[in-house]
Amino acid sequence: MIDTWESRGTRLEAGELEELGRMVNDQPMRRGRKSAWRGSLRGRGKAGWRPPRVVQIREGSPCGGMVQEGDLLLEIDGRRPRDILDVMRWGDGSSLRLRLQRGERVLVAEVRKEEGRPLGLVFDEPVFDGVIGCRNRCLFCFVDQMPPGLRPSLYLKDDDYRLSFWYGNFITLNNLDAAEVRRILSLRLSPLYVSLHATDPGLRSRLMGKGAERGLRVLRMLLDAGLEVHLQVVCCPGLNDGLALRRTFEDVLRAYRAASLGVVPVGLTRLAAERAPGLRPHHAGTASAVLELVEEYQGKALGLLGRRLFHASDEFYLLAEREFPPAEDYEGFPQLENGVGMARKFLEEAAALAPAAGYPRGSASREREGEGSGAAIGVKGVGILTGEAGEKVVRKALSGAGVEGVETVTAKNGLFGGTVTVTSLLGGGDILRTLRDRAPSSRDLLIPETLLREGRFLDDLTLEDIFRQTGYRLRPVRVEGAALLAALLSDRLEGG
Structure with a gap:
């Protein structure tokens, strides 16, 4: 009918x-x-x-x-x-x-x-013909290193330009056929986010497998057409760092002038030795070397283009135990979701909200200088649960905003293990183990909302599961310094 x-x-x-x-x-x-x-x-x-x-x-x-x-x-x-x-x-x-x-x-x-x-x-979904899957064989693929038993969708490797355009997912361009490239150009889809890793065709092929050289040609086509493209390099010690990274930076300045390039450290889980053999994690020395190279080429890009172009992820600064650059150096935070500048933005947001809670303005500059002044704000009854990398940033944010007395509970990542320390990859089981092994004084703990999808952690545990087994109430908040501070000080803020 x-x-x-x-x-x-x-x-x-x-x-x-x-x-x-x-x-x-x-x-x-x-x-x-x-x-x-x-x-x-x-x-x-x-x-x-x-x-x-x-x-x-x-x-x-x-x-x-x-x-x-x-x-x-x-x-x-x-x-x-x-x-x-x-x-x-x-x-x-x-x-x-x-x-x-x-x-x-x-x-x-x-x-x-x-x-x-x-x-x-x-x-209900943005694509109706199925997500374009990844056919690369990247040596450092994080999905290949993931443990079994997680949500099925986590194991799908996407290399879909539509998800890059809509959600900022990084793609390689290696798997695009001519029709898809024509569609991108005809629709002028941008910004797009592209995993570069190396500009040496041979090295890129070694890192990513068959088709990697073609991806470089497609990238040139997109840039020559005037599309906005953001690049990333997953930096692997001994493979695409050092002279190889210098060549990549030189080529980007000369031939691949993208909107931004972010360098992030390779992530290695507890299964890396078996599934990604030969890869090494970064340490303080390699992280410092990457930062020095990034800063060198930021200077070159400023002189040539009037912008820094190159940026390093927050993890490098944490590993090297160096201060994060000022907010203006991130030039609008074009790769925030890639972990580039997220810490600095978080610190600035927390410091900016401090005056509303009665703490003098200007705390952000004092935090950078390691100083503190003004009457501190005491907080009791609610704590913060974070990962190992996030702990340092959270403590800086609280100190910079003049907030004292907040208990910080640090959970180690046993789900992924290895060098994975970012908070967003904690599983519910990691939190259970942490809360069972100690007795935090705060029964309410704030957690980043990114830990959950539809109320479930990566390992399918729920907030109710945590509460039932530990008695702790976990309260998700946005991953923003202002949101965290507002949640901590809600009673004070509401009371004027």
């Missing part, structure tokens, strides 16, 4: 990027968040194309009264959309035929609207 409706409406104003984000679970785009949609990541080889499900119809939608929540979108004007990009492009016209499935029925909605007005439909 085929039903037909007609509807007319008025124009809605919305930016294209914001609209794309709101077509997936009605959420604005958030860089670096693979879990920004409700559905699970699904590889292309597993199920092929799957019609997107309408999960919400936004107020004022020209499809109101015709499309219902739960409908499956089969076609737009006789064409089957691959992803949200197709829906937005094909749905831009003034007269559309939407072919839908509602239960066992197939329906056709005739939509009349002003050209350029969004459809106002929110879908």
